[in-house]
Amino acid sequence: MPMQKKIVALPKLNNLTPTMESTALKLMEEAGELAQAIGKLRGMSGERRTVGEREALARITRELLDVAQTAVSMMFVLEEHYGVSIEKALDEHIKKLIQKGYLVPGEGNTE
Numbered sequence: 001m002p003m004q005k006k007i008v009a010l011p012k013l014n015n016l017t018p019t020m021e022s023t024a025l026k027l028m029e030e031a032g033e034l035a036q037a038i039g040k041l042r043g044m045s046g047e048r049r050t051v052g053e054r055e056a057l058a059r060i061t062r063e064l065l066d067v068a069q070t071a072v073s074m075m076f077v078l079e080e081h082y083g084v085s086i087e088k089a090l091d092e093h094i095k096k097l098i099q100k101g102y103l104v105p106g107e108g109n110t111e
């Protein structure tokens with residue numbers, strides 16, 4: 001069985017001048033919004049649920065994509081301003097997952 005992957009292509013935003021600091025801060029902001037959306041779905045603050053589950057899930061999904069978009073923006077900053085190779089880092093990332101036992105390489109699984 002081939003390794004299951006979720007391939008998400010997100011654009012480089014061309015109407016912003018992001019820095020490492022601004023994208024990192026934004027990433028934390030967006031992660032907070034995601035946590036808030038999940039908290040709302042679960043009614044974790046004891047508040048009455050004001051939106052239905054479908055709407056709550058839609059909001060969670062939107063916030064998750066904001067997190068992903070911001071992470072991608074930060075990758076562009078690292079590549080373009082600091083000469084980091086995300087491609088190389090990605091290879092090492094996969095190796096790390098295997099080493100930690102989170103990803104089990106099998107037949108056709110390591111390509």
Ligand SMILES: [Mg+2]
Pocket residue numbers: 030033062063066
């Ligand atoms: Mg957001």
